[in-house]
Amino acid sequence: MYRGLSLQTKRSNLLEKKMNKQSKIIKVLLIEDNPGDARLIKEMVSEVDGAKFDLKHVNRLSTGLKHLVAAEDIDLVLLDLGLPDSSGFDTFTSIQTQVPEVAIVVLTGLEDEPIENKVLQAGAQDYLSKNQLDSNSLMRSMRYAIERKKAERRIEHLNSVLKAVRNVNQLIVVEKDRDSLLQKVCEALIETRAYNAAWLGFLQDDETFATVVGSGFGEDVSRFCRHVMNGNHPPCIKKALAQRDHLVVLDKSRDCGDCFFKDACVNKDAAILRVKHVDRFFGLLAILLAPEVTIDDEEKGLLQEVAGDIGIALHNMALEESRRQAKETLLESESRYKHLYSMVRLMCDNLPDLIWTKGLEGKFVFGNKAFCEKMLNAKDTDELIGKTDMDFADRERESHPENPDYHTFGETCHATDLAVMKSKRSRRFEESGYLKGKFFVFEVYKAPFWDEKHNMIGMVGCAKDVTKEKQLEEKHRQAEEELAKYREHLEVLVKERTHDLEAAQKELVKREKLSVLGQLTATVSHEIRNPLGVIRSSAFYLQRKIGGAVDEKTAKHLNRIEEQVSLCDTIVGDLLEFTRGRASEVIHGEINPLLEKVLEEIATPEQVILVSDLSPELPMIHFDRDKMRRVVINLVLNAFKAVTLRREKWDNAESPYQPLVKVTSSKADNGIRIEVEDNGTGMDDETAGRAFEPLFTTWARGTGLGLAIVKKIVEEHGGSVLIDSELNHGTKVTLVITEGVKS
Known part of the structure; x- marks a missing residue:
């Protein structure tokens, strides 16, 4: 805000000098329904030496509004508040609402102080009485009005820029993601209406953009970003990349050539800034100004400050990313070595064999789970580090003084260690003794432990529990003895086997008989049942033929025939049921x-x-x-x-x-x-x-x-x-x- 006010003061001091040097044609719209007053004002304007005015006169508000809409370059409106189609303060607000960027000088034939104060407070540049008007005062008022309007617009623009700068600085503090920061910076630069559009490109090398973001270009922003990312750079970007200046200003008269984006930039000044910190060139920040807005030294300084702050933020992000990557690399390295150690530890701990390593002094450096649990009775795999075999042997013996055979390993291990260290050769041993009161036999392999320079730094050993194998060998020996005894009683065994075979033979014969019976039953059942049916039918016929004249003896024989036929039928049915069955x-x-x-x-x-x-x-x-x-x-x-x-x-x-x-x-x-x-x-x-x-x-x-x-x-x-x-x-x-x- 202070920078904007200083600019306004500076311009006010120079205003008088610039009044008579105005070379631009000033376009004025006079809205006056009184022909006499309109003619008088035209004459006053024409009397000014060295000034160039293009004055257009209309006598109604509606006509003036149409003209303002059609003509985009009106510098000043001379407005009479009393018109046929509008009067009073509403006349002023209608014009101001339509063209807020145009300076307005109110003309009145009446002395009305309340109206004067109201329109001036509402934004009118001056309030002139027609009765006291002359060419000099009118000219002074018109020029002051135009300059004041420009100053007001400039102050508003700079305030918007300062607000955008503040928002950008806040983003730099809180935003940690690079692409998100770049996008939000573009949005912050246009959301306060400071600029029409903005884009930021982050370079992966001197010419290739890794990221391009933008805001304010509407639907063209994605197309623009895609073109730039593909290396299709417009002339302005090529110029900014080629030059070493921190800021390149491109005025609206520039030649955009065949740039695919020139329609979006027509009649607008632009500024492209190099985003860098110290010697690191990060990319470009491009700003597209509003129409009729130019960039001055003060705004250049603000934009360079923004670009510098973005460069610092990107530098800090790069440092943070480097630190993060270094930390990740360190953590990955630690994790890799931990994983490697863990894998070696797991490999050794998952083996049933005993594995250990000792230093030159005979103190343990490493031991797998099986070694710690079975040989040393250690609480974990860390307890053995820095201790010797005898440290654990003495502890185990002291815990069971009543049993001299509770732990007998220790001296034997130490003796074989010395043999390997002295000879500097790998050796195999069979070591046996008691652990926790149980007898064990181990097949032991010990070898010198060499470093990468072939210096002996200790000894490595492994042992396999072969107790069960030894027991099996003993059982095998006993089995051989038993076999020799069995050979002596072979005749008895043969008799037993013969008996089993005879029983199996009987079972086989029985099954074969049943099979033959099944085949025979299936074959003759039909042949048997047919005669049985004939016998039954014949007996029934005879019984009916004789009728009531049958004597007791004959009836007895007929009943016996029926019983025997039924019995035969049952027998055949049982045979079929047993041999064939049914579903x-x-x-x-x-x-x-x-x-x-x-x-x-x-x-x-x-x-x-x-x-x-x-x-x-x-x-x-x-x-x-x-x-x-x-x-x-x-x-x-x-x-x-x-x-x-x-x-x-x-x-x-x-x-x-x-x-x-x-x-x-x-x-x-x-x-x-x-x-x-x-x-x-x-x-x-x-x-x-x-x-x-x-x-x-x-x-x-x-x-x-x-x-x-x-x-x-x-x-x-x-x-x-x-x-x-x-x-x-x-x-x-x-x-x-x-x-x-x-x-």
């Missing part, structure tokens, strides 16, 4: 409903009690309804046979026998348990052991496949079957089914 139709559900239905439908023999105890808390399982029905029926019918046979053989009248068959269900691990128990004849151990063998039976009539089919179906369901029987006491068959078949 499972699996459901996921509860087993109890099936058990209840089977027990309800099955025919219970006279005097036999059938009871059930079915648990209500059974899990659901996967099972084939028909196959499980077959299993339960087979087991219950077998039980019925056993209790019926025992009842028939019972001869103790004093203690009556009550046949009983019991079916229970309960929860098992991850499944269910079904038990069928009877108090029938039971079986001896040999019979019970062969109960599930195919074709094995003790019944007079039977195929020997019933229990074999039961076992096969249960195993198809992923379950197991167990038989527990005692002769003349009864039998219990237990089925355990977990998941059951799923497909």
Whole structure:
């Protein structure tokens, strides 16, 4: 602000000298509705010697406003406040609002002090009474008005510049990012209306820009930045780069040639400043001034100050970046060496072998985790540094004085160290002793530790725990002795092996028989069942033919035919079921409903009690309804046979026998348990052991496949079957089914 005021004072002192030297044509717009007053003013203007005026007269405000809009170079408006289409203060404000940059002198024929004060305070340059007007006073007022308006505009511009400079300095203090600082500086230089546009270019070398930013160019700024970044420099930039002056001023009359950006700069002065600090040239700052605004020495100084401050900021940023990079390099180097040490440490610590390094005095410099834990019983890998084997050996022995074999390493290690150091050659040793009361054997390799100049600076060693290998060697020796003993008893071993082979042979023969049986059953089942069907049909025909005339003997034989046909059919069905089976139709559900239905439908023999105890808390399982029905029926019918046979053989009248068959269900691990128990004849151990063998039976009539089919179906369901029987006491068959078949 002070710089602006000093400029105003300086110009006021020179005003009188410049009044009579004015060579520019002064364009004046006279807005006056009185023809006489207008003619008088024209005559007064024409009487002035040496002055050049271009006076345009209109008699209405509206006409004057149109003229002001159309003509951009009016220097002064002589305004009468009383016009046909406007009067008073509003007339003045209409003109001032339209062209605030044009000086206005108010003419009036009335003495009205309040209006005079009001228009002068509002920005009028002078207030003249037509009654007291002459050519000299009019000329003086017109020239003073023009100069004062220019001074006011200049002061406003410099104040805007000072404000922009202040904003830039604030940005320099707080902004740490280079590109952001450059962009915000451009915005600060135009946002206070100090300049029309500004751009900053940061050089990566003397000619190539690394960054170009700008503000105030509208849509052209990105195109401009792109051109400059690509090396397509306009003439003004080439000139600024070629010269060494801190400031290059380009007036509006410059020749822009074929510059792609010249339309944005037409009729505007420009200034390009070199942004540098000491000997470092950072780039260029370009300023585009408003039309009719020129740059003077004071403003040049301000702009050079701004460019210098930007240079200092960029210099400080460069220093900070160098410091940051140096710090990062140092940290990276430290990190690299730490990582290298860490990797060496991890590599050694992850090995089961013992690794260590000693100095020439026999003190530890390094030890891996295995060495510290197993050999020294150190609390960590740092405790051993600067200590010797005997330091740890003495400590361990003192901690267990009652056990002389608690730690016996120490002297042995020291002795082999001296042997290596003296010979300066690598050596292998086998060292053994006690650690924490346990016996160990180590295979040790020790070697001199040489530096890069081949000076011996200590010794490096590694040891492998071969205790287990030694123990295995001992076991191998003992095994050899045992083998020698086995050779002496080879005949016994051969007999045992022969017995195993014979058992396997029997099993193989049995399987082959079953295979042949399956093939035979499949082949002849059709041939057997067809005759059976004919016999059954013929018997049925005879029974119907004879009708009610059949006698008891004939009926008995017909029934026997039907029973025997059914028995044969059952035998064929059992053989087919066992040898071929059928596809499972699996459901996921509860087993109890099936058990209840089977027990309800099955025919219970006279005097036999059938009871059930079915648990209500059974899990659901996967099972084939028909196959499980077959299993339960087979087991219950077998039980019925056993209790019926025992009842028939019972001869103790004093203690009556009550046949009983019991079916229970309960929860098992991850499944269910079904038990069928009877108090029938039971079986001896040999019979019970062969109960599930195919074709094995003790019944007079039977195929020997019933229990074999039961076992096969249960195993198809992923379950197991167990038989527990005692002769003349009864039998219990237990089925355990977990998941059951799923497909």
